[in-house]
Amino acid sequence: MDPLxxxxxxxxxxxxxxxxxxxxxxxxxxxLLFFKLRYNATNDSAWMRxxxxxxxxxxxxxxxxxxxxxxxxxxxxxxxxxxxxxVGNIAGPLLAYEILTAFFLEAAFxxxxxxxxxxxxxxxxxxxxxxxAGGTTVSAFWIIxxxxxxxxxxxxxxxxxxxxxxxxxxxxxxPSMPYRLVHMLLASGLTVSFLIAGLxxxxxxxxxxxxxxxxxxxxxxxxxxxxxxxxxFAGDQHGLNTLEHQPQKIAAMEANWNxxxxxxxxxxxxxxxxxxxxxxxxAIPDGASLVLRHSIGGVVPGLNDxxxxxxxxxxxxxxxxxxxxxxxxxxxxxxxxxxFLKRRHSLPKPLAMLMVPMALSGWLATLAxxxxxxxxxQPWLVTGVLKTADAVGPVAGSHVALTLAIYLILYVLLLIAxxxxxxxxxxxAAKDGDSSxxxxxxxxxxxxxxxxx
Amino acid sequence: xxxDWPTLLPLIFxxxxxxxxxxxVILDGFDLGIGILFAAAEDAEQDTMIAAIGPFWxxxxxxxxxxxxLLLVAFPLAHGVILTALYIPVFVLLIxxxxxGVAFDFRAKVPSGQKHRWNRIFFLGSVIASLAQGYxxxxxxxxxxxxxxxxxxxxxxxxxxxxxxxxxGAAWMIYKTEGDLQxxxxxxxxxxxxxxxxxxxxxxxxxxxxxxxxxxxxxxxxAMLYLSPLPILxxxxxxxxxxxxxxxxxxxxxxSLTPFLTLAAIFALGFAGLAWSFxxxxxxDRLTIWQAASxxxxxxxxxxxxxxxxxxxxxxxxxxxxxxxxxxxxxxxD
Numbered sequence: 001m002d003p004l005x006x007x008x009x010x011x012x013x014x015x016x017x018x019x020x021x022x023x024x025x026x027x028x029x030x031x032l033l034f035f036k037l038r039y040n041a042t043n044d045s046a047w048m049r050x051x052x053x054x055x056x057x058x059x060x061x062x063x064x065x066x067x068x069x070x071x072x073x074x075x076x077x078x079x080x081x082x083x084x085x086x087v088g089n090i091a092g093p094l095l096a097y098e099i100l101t102a103f104f105l106e107a108a109f110x111x112x113x114x115x116x117x118x119x120x121x122x123x124x125x126x127x128x129x130x131x132x133a134g135g136t137t138v139s140a141f142w143i144i145x146x147x148x149x150x151x152x153x154x155x156x157x158x159x160x161x162x163x164x165x166x167x168x169x170x171x172x173x174x175p176s177m178p179y180r181l182v183h184m185l186l187a188s189g190l191t192v193s194f195l196i197a198g199l200x201x202x203x204x205x206x207x208x209x210x211x212x213x214x215x216x217x218x219x220x221x222x223x224x225x226x227x228x229x230x231x232x233f234a235g236d237q238h239g240l241n242t243l244e245h246q247p248q249k250i251a252a253m254e255a256n257w258n259x260x261x262x263x264x265x266x267x268x269x270x271x272x273x274x275x276x277x278x279x280x281x282x283a284i285p286d287g288a289s290l291v292l293r294h295s296i297g298g299v300v301p302g303l304n305d306x307x308x309x310x311x312x313x314x315x316x317x318x319x320x321x322x323x324x325x326x327x328x329x330x331x332x333x334x335x336x337x338x339x340f341l342k343r344r345h346s347l348p349k350p351l352a353m354l355m356v357p358m359a360l361s362g363w364l365a366t367l368a369x370x371x372x373x374x375x376x377x378q379p380w381l382v383t384g385v386l387k388t389a390d391a392v393g394p395v396a397g398s399h400v401a402l403t404l405a406i407y408l409i410l411y412v413l414l415l416i417a418x419x420x421x422x423x424x425x426x427x428x429a430a431k432d433g434d435s436s437x438x439x440x441x442x443x444x445x446x447x448x449x450x451x452x453x
Numbered sequence: 454x455x456x457d458w459p460t461l462l463p464l465i466f467x468x469x470x471x472x473x474x475x476x477x478v479i480l481d482g483f484d485l486g487i488g489i490l491f492a493a494a495e496d497a498e499q500d501t502m503i504a505a506i507g508p509f510w511x512x513x514x515x516x517x518x519x520x521x522x523l524l525l526v527a528f529p530l531a532h533g534v535i536l537t538a539l540y541i542p543v544f545v546l547l548i549x550x551x552x553x554g555v556a557f558d559f560r561a562k563v564p565s566g567q568k569h570r571w572n573r574i575f576f577l578g579s580v581i582a583s584l585a586q587g588y589x590x591x592x593x594x595x596x597x598x599x600x601x602x603x604x605x606x607x608x609x610x611x612x613x614x615x616x617x618x619x620x621x622g623a624a625w626m627i628y629k630t631e632g633d634l635q636x637x638x639x640x641x642x643x644x645x646x647x648x649x650x651x652x653x654x655x656x657x658x659x660x661x662x663x664x665x666x667x668x669x670x671x672x673x674x675x676a677m678l679y680l681s682p683l684p685i686l687x688x689x690x691x692x693x694x695x696x697x698x699x700x701x702x703x704x705x706x707x708x709s710l711t712p713f714l715t716l717a718a719i720f721a722l723g724f725a726g727l728a729w730s731f732x733x734x735x736x737x738d739r740l741t742i743w744q745a746a747s748x749x750x751x752x753x754x755x756x757x758x759x760x761x762x763x764x765x766x767x768x769x770x771x772x773x774x775x776x777x778x779x780x781x782x783x784x785x786x787d
Contacts, residue, residue: 060558066511067554081533084525089751092526096755099515099522100762107515108766108773111508164748296572322771337769393537400588403544410548414555421562 004392006400007079010407012374014071016367017411019156022066023366026140026185027192031219036129037217040122047209050219053212053429054196059114060421064414066107079400080381082391087163087382090156090171094146101167102139106132131359144184150176150382152245152374163385175245179238180373186231186275187369190330191362193227195219197337198359199351199422203430210433221341224334232327236291240371243292246383247301248310249376253320254288255313257303263288267321271313276303315371323368326361333358458753462679463746465756466527467735469763473523475724477516479621479717484510486622488553488579489615490641491572498634499572503557505629505679505781510557512770514550524735528753531735531745538597542607546585553578580615587614587652594727595663596737606659613652617720620645624713629781630703635702635709642712643698652689653723657684660730664738667730680729687722700777 030168032055039047045326073095076084084091112128120128155170156163165171197220203213250256255271255278256263265287269278286296293300298384303310333354347355381388484506491499525532535541552574560571591610595603623642627635661668671680694715702709733741746752 056562060555060562063511063554063558066514067551070514070518070550070554073518073525074536074543074547076525077521077532077536077732078543081537084532088526088529089748092529092747093751093755093758095522096526097758099519100758100766102513103515103518104762104766104770107512108769110511111773112776115508116776129529162748165751165754168754182729393533395537395540403541406544406548410551414551417555417559417563421559424564 003395003397003400004389006397006404007392007395008388010400010404011075011079013404013407013411014068015076016064016370017415018068018072019366019370020363021061021068021360022136022140023191024195025058025060025065026136027188028054028061029129029136030189031192031196032058033126033129033133036126037214039424040126044211046215048131049210049212049429050216053425054216055114056425057195057422059110060418062106062110064418079393080391080394081393083381083386084392085162086386087150090145090149090163090165093165093168094142094149094172098139098142098391102142106135106139109135140184140188141181143221144181145172145177148180149174151180151377151406152176153382153385158385159337163382176238176241179234179241182234183231183238183369184366186234187228187362188364189227190224190231191366193220193224194330194334194355194362195359195422197224197334198355198357199426201347201355202359202423202426204347204352205349205356206427208430208433213430213433217347218341221334224330225338228327228331228334230389232331235324235327240292242376243301248303248306248378249316249373250292251301251303251306252313252316252376253372254292254300255317256288256300256302258304259299261289261297261299261373262286263292263298263300263302265291266317269317271317273313309379311376319368319375323365325374326365326368326390329360330358330365333361362376457698459749460743460755462749462752463527463742464679464753466523466746467581467732467742468757469759470520470523470527471724471728473516473520475721477513477520478724479720480513481514482618482621482720483625483713484513484622485553485579485583486618486620486645487625488575488622489583489619490626490638491576491579492639494634494637498637501630501634501781502626503560505626507557508777509774510554510763512553512773526755527747528740528745529747531740534736535593535597538599539592542585542589542592546582547588549578549580549582549585551578553582567652573578583615583618584611587611590614590656593737594660596739598663609655610652613655615650616645616648617716620649621713621716621720624716625740627712628710631702631706631780639698639701645693645700646691646695653719656723657726660727666738670730680726683722683726683729687719690719690722694719 032051035051035054036048038044039051107126109131113132116128117125142277149171152175153163154174155165155167157166158164196216200213200217200220204217239250251259254263255266255269256278257278262285264283264285266278266281266283269281269283271278280420288300289296289298292298333351337347337351340351377383379387379389381391403415464498468503487502487506491502494502521532524535544654555577556571556575560575588607588611592599594610595606597603602698619640623638623645626638627642630638661671670676694712697712697715701712731737733743735742735745
């Protein structure tokens with residue numbers, strides 16, 4: 001096979017595996033801070049039990065994120081040397097600032113957050129939690145800034161064939177950056193709230209009615225119920241921003257072959273790029289015009305305006321629909337669960353059983369969303385500046401294929417182990433309930449009293 | 454040579470990158486080394502060994518991200534050339550780092566029956582990552598030579614770097630543990646030191662003979678005179694440390710950090726020698742740091758941030774090490 005497509009698959013596999021874990025740690029850090037602050041305020045040890053259950057998930061997810069992130073930093077060079085040659089002057093500082101302002105902060109204070117509860121004062125431990133949570137968020141800020149710049153580049157000029165920065169403010173806060181950042185942070189919040197709700201529902205199904213389970217369950221369900229409508233609004237705004245700056249992406253997402261007014265909203269279709277038409281189409285008349293232009297006569301860009309310069313239609317048409325569909329399902333599940341928790345103070349068994357697989361709904365929606373926006377940038381690596389095909393390195397296809405196969409096997413095994421540990425931790429917590437041992441006194445010089453003492 | 458920004462900035466960044474690599478090799482060296490020594494330890498000892506590195510390894514590995522990051526952002530051309538030439542060893546390194554990084558967490562969280570499996574994976578990952586780093590160093594020293602000779606030399610350096618990391622790990626354990634395990638660590642240190650010395654001698658001899666340019670840099674008068682302290686001091690430190698291993702641990706655990714600091718000093722001397730050999734090239738005999746550097750305005754904006762942030766990073770890293778100072782006890786999430 002050709003090294004270009006293999007390199008794309010390899011990078012896609014790595015970045016897909018990687019994004020699963022930051023998506024969890026970005027928001028989980030803040031949730032842990034919430035648990036910690038509730039404990040500080042109420043002195044209720046159930047909050048601390050919830051903290052200690054979820055801090056283990058955080059530690060494991062963080063480790064998975066770090067090791068897959070290190071992989072990414074090498075792959076820029078091993079697979080895409082042309083990228084840094086062309087836009088290194090812009091991508092470089094953004095990546096450097098991520099490492100300097102976020103990575104070290106997270107890594108240094110993670111140790112204190114995980115293992116330092118009895119070694120530092122409560123205030124320092126809370127501060128360490130704040131710094132780790134803040135670090136993950138700052139990290140997301142820089143990476144989203146760079147990714148958005150690749151989507152909608154601004155603030156630069158080309159001299160001698162190489163991009164040079166002109167206006168750093170315009171580079172960082174490029175047109176799509178604020179929308180993408182908000183969309184991603186909310187996605188992280190939803191992923192974590194569904195993960196917490198789902199694993200707590202699993203504990204519920206196993207008969208766990210402990211206070212720490214209820215606290216985690218309520219936190220997960222109510223956070224999800226609050227975030228999902230905000231996310232739907234933010235996603236819509238992000239879509240309108242894309243319409244303005246990357247119309248060819250919208251045209252492919254909607255599988256709209258011809259520019260014009262009264263464009264229907266396609267619910268189901270098998271887009272056929274060769275024939276330039278949709279097979280088995282089910283559509284709402286004027287729907288796309290209404291959603292995108294807020295009037296049924298609104299003109300929606302079609303693929304005919306971008307011959308040879310638009311992304312592949314089939315994958316992003318479907319990844320977009322998977323994302324939106326998952327989002328709507330999230331809305332239904334989180335609102336009904338919130339209703340039952342608020343009004344009945346219990347959870348119907350079928351709903352709890354649905355919530356368990358929904359624990360991974362955030363991952364599905366996030367991946368589908370990223371596929372939409374990243375495949376939607378093709379054939380460009382940096383829109384209008386650098387084509388993906390021009391950035392690939394000279395490495396032989398066979399090497400890329402071999403390493404890709406091993407990465408894939410490794411990632412599948414690690415995912416199985418990761419999910420196995422999540423279930424194991426949930427079941428263990430379910431078995432122990434409120435009698436799970438809180439950290440005892442381990443060291444001589446301690447600044448923290450054992451919780452509940 | 455004129456001292457204007459376009460000349461100075463690549464030089465400063467080469468220095469920063471060298472510093473990041475050196476700190477990485479010393480810090481991640483000891484935790485990789487403890488992974489290598491895992492195979493020789495008993496179950497209960499393994500828990501103590503993990504406790505000796507648990508709070509630190511993540512921050513240690515971040516220095517690798519900074520080093521590669523600086524190569525990527527300051528010398529983008531070199532980043533591409535070096536990493537595409539070392540495609541397979543880099544891949545092996547990454548697999549090793551992935552395996553050991555996740556094994557840290559999995560071994561503590563899986564049902565107890567599966568702990569053994571993750572202990573083995575932790576050992577394997579540490580060995581693989583150390584060997585890959587050594588191999589890459591060997592191939593790089595010979596000017597990215599991937600012929601049979603270069604590969605053989607790479608294998609030699611790989612074994613020696615793994616031994617050097619094991620020595621670092623043992624030295625760190627002398628500092629962080631007590632009792633029988635500490636005595637064991639002293640014996641491990643002695644064995645690993647022999648191989649480390651052998652490796653440093655091999656690299657020191659091979660480097661000048663692999664490249665006439667480097668040969669000329671070392672073996673001309675007066676440079677030879679200025680440089681002679683590097684090998685002589687290294688040899689003296691080796692001999693001194695070797696003798697120390699017969700007297701450790703000292704009563705009241707005095708000087709328990711000395712072996713680690715001595716090894717760190719030896720690493721720094723060896724690194725200075727390499728840096729002198731390759732300067733001004735970032736890709737040996739092909740690209741100088743000025744040819745490979747990013748635009749000065751980009752370097753300037755990174756430098757501005759670095760000057761502010763790096764001292765803060767070093768400060769809070771010290772703080773984190775101090776919080777977990779003293780002998781390692783069982784790690785708990787509290």
